[in-house]
Amino acid sequence: MTADHDHVPILEALAEYRGKGRLAFSPPGHKQARGADPAVREVLGDAVFLGDVLASGGLDDRLTRGRVLERAEELMADAVHADHTFFTTCGSSLSVKAAMLSVAGPHEELLIGRDAHKSVVSGLVLSGIDPVWVEPRWDPRLRLAHPPSAADFDRAFDAHPGAKGALITSPTPYGACADLAAVAEVCHRRSLPLIVDEAWGAHLPFHPDLPSWAMDAGADICVTSIHKMGSGLEQGSVFHLQGDLVPPQVLKLRADLLGTTSPSVLLYAGMDGWRRQMALHGKELMGRALHLAARLRTSVERIEGMHVDGRDDLCGAGLAHDLDPLPCVIEVEGLGISGFRAADWLRQHRDIDVHLSDHRRIGTQVTHADDEGTVGELLGALEDLAQAASGLRPVPPVEVPDxxxxxxxxxxxxxxxxxxxxxxxxxxxxxxxxxxxxxxxxxxxxxxxxxxxxxxxxxxxxxxxxxxxxxxxxxxxxxxxxxxxxxxxxxx
Ligand SMILES: Cc1ncc(COP(=O)(O)O)c(C=O)c1O
CATH class of the missing domain: 3.90.100.10 (Orn/Lys/Arg decarboxylase, C-terminal domain)
Structure with a gap:
């Protein structure tokens, strides 16, 4: 049966809840905004409270017989070619831990690219899994780490034959992508699962010009933040599963160790809506975002003292396999300032917030939400920053090790x-x-x-x-x- 992506089970159930004027004698205690402080209602708007209902025993009945969440998860799985999808509401910080726990247990080894996010390290502390660190591909020129290669994982498995699987981060927050199909092949040759921390890759499945995503590349589990590059609300995250190396029951049981008994339906609704938006309009929306990012990249390149890290900088032998062009990483070292100074100046003087900043660059992320106007504003601010740079020097030097x-x-x-x-x-x-x-x-x-x-x-x-x-x-x-x-x- 083909999935009907017009449907949004969570949003439909919320509309029905409201339409029926259901009366709750259960949490949440604000009871459809009525009990919320007026000042909070004023700032947040009642829509936030109206969408904030109990997941089972509210949105669905007490035995979840309407399968509201399950149906939304099935549609998401269909949209990204996974066998199973689970929605979670504590960010990929939770999802990645659940994924790790479903592959290895205390005192068991897991191969992990050392460029992993801090939530992976928290997962190691909580679980007692022993990490076998796989070296990222370090670029000494740009002082950036890219995901390890398939050969790096192959060698690490040979040295640690007892390892239970592998975890890789791709894309990195800088947009660098691994050769996931090759890494998956290295794992599967040993009948071991590959986890991909794809927190930055929610948009990847929806345009052919974007890098390949974990499920299509054959990974077993992939973790995605729907709020980072997608339209989900903050903390909305999913893990996708395929194949038979990790049984869905195991993943569910282990995720349950970490999850809340009061998941936010608002977050579920954001993820459900994002899936519908992408399934119906993803190609067009992502095509526009790609076009805008290309324009931003070309225009920033014309600003003296700035350079956008592109494919020539980040991909190739010994570097990344592929590049997601939407995170535009701009080098500002040529202006004689640090990324920290640049980020502070943009916020203070132009009310523009960038994503990451370091000793030499800033990361500006373009998504399907941008248009000519927002990108034009960013460009104008970057031009002004270049003009203002002389007043921001000297910057304290950062002693970056080799x-x-x-x-x-x-x-x-x-x-x-x-x-x-x-x-x-x-x-x-x-x-x-x-x-x-x-x-x-x-x-x-x-x-x-x-x-x-x-x-x-x-x-x-x-x-x-x-x-x-x-x-x-x-x-x-x-x-x-x-x-x-x-x-x-x-x-x-
Ligand atoms: C690579 C990576 N994995 C996981 C996370 C955690 O994601 P979340 O903020 O959704 O908890 C992040 C967050 O920045 C990340 O960059």
Whole structure:
């Protein structure tokens, strides 16, 4: 039977709920906005409260006999060519942990590209899975990490024949994509599953000119944030599943360990609506976004001192396999300023927020929501930034280590370091000690240091000079990084 993508089961059930004027003597206590504070109603609008109903025993009946959520998930699975889709409401931060738990358990090995998001590291701490780190492909020129290659995973499996599967991040927050089909083949040759953290790839299935996405490339599980590149509300995430290496019941059971018993129907509705929008109009909308991104890229290139990282910079031998052009990563080093300064100036002087920023670039993400007007405004602001750059110098230098120096020895399991005896030591005396916490520039959220890794001078200098230059480091217990939490010396 072909799926009818005109349908939006969650939205239809919400409309019916409202149409019938259902009266709830159950959570949520605001009861269709009536009990909400007027000031909150004023700012949020009643629509938020009207869509905020109990999932079972409200939207659906108490035994979910209407299969409202299931039907929405089935339509999503159909739209992205998965066998099963599960909606979740705590971002891909939850989904990726559920995916990991469904492939490996405590003290079992999982191959993971070291350019993983901090939620993957949290997953290791919570689960006790032993990571086998697979080196990303480091570009020493741009000081960027791209996903590891299939050969890298192949070698890691040979060295760790007991590993239960692999996890790769693709696209990266910089738009760099792995050769997922080749990595999946390496896993499947050993009858092992591949998890793809595709948090940045919600849009990929909907236009032939975008890079291949995990389900089409043969991955077993893929995790996608519908809110990042799609139209879902913040925290709306899905995991897609195919094949028989991970039974859907196992994934569901393990996800249930982490999920809430009060999922937000608003988030479900956002995801359901996104699927319909993409299934019906995705090609046209993504085609427009691609056109706008191409225009932005060409125009930024004309601004003196700026350069947009393109295929020539990011893809090729030893680099990424493919590029999603919608995240436009703009180098501002040529202006003599840092990405941190550029991001702050754009927000303060032009009311424009960019996505990631680092010591030398900013990331501006184009989506199907943009048009000539929004992209024109961004371009104008970037031109003004170039004019204003001389007033933003000098910038404090960030001492970025070479790729080899950036990699730390994993002295013990992340979980052991995190939960074991710890102490705080001054950061300038922490070299040689084993970290008991994560230290992560955010965004993009890839930990520079994770629990169990042995700290070194170059990495600590990078973090301290980064902090002084404006790097956002939200993780450590001392946000000012005056001290670092390390494994107690007697326990090392
Ligand atoms: C690669 C990657 N995976 C997972 C996540 C977590 O996603 P979420 O913010 O939806 O929890 C992020 C968030 O930035 C990410 O960049």
């Amino acid at each position: 790729p080899a120096e950036l990699r730390l020895e994993q002295a013990c399991a992340p979980r052991d370091a995190f939960f074991g005896p710890v102490e705080e030591v001054p950061t300038d005396r922490a070299a040689g000690r084993v970290a008991a916490e994560m230290i992560t520039p955010y965004p993009p959220g890839i930990p520079v240091v994770l629990p169990g890794e042995r700290l070194t001078e170059p990495v600590l200098r990078y973090l301290l000079t980064g902090r002084d230059a404006g790097m956002n480091l939200p993780d450590p217990s001392d946000p000012g990084l005056g001290t670092v939490r390390v494994v107690r010396e007697s326990a090392e």
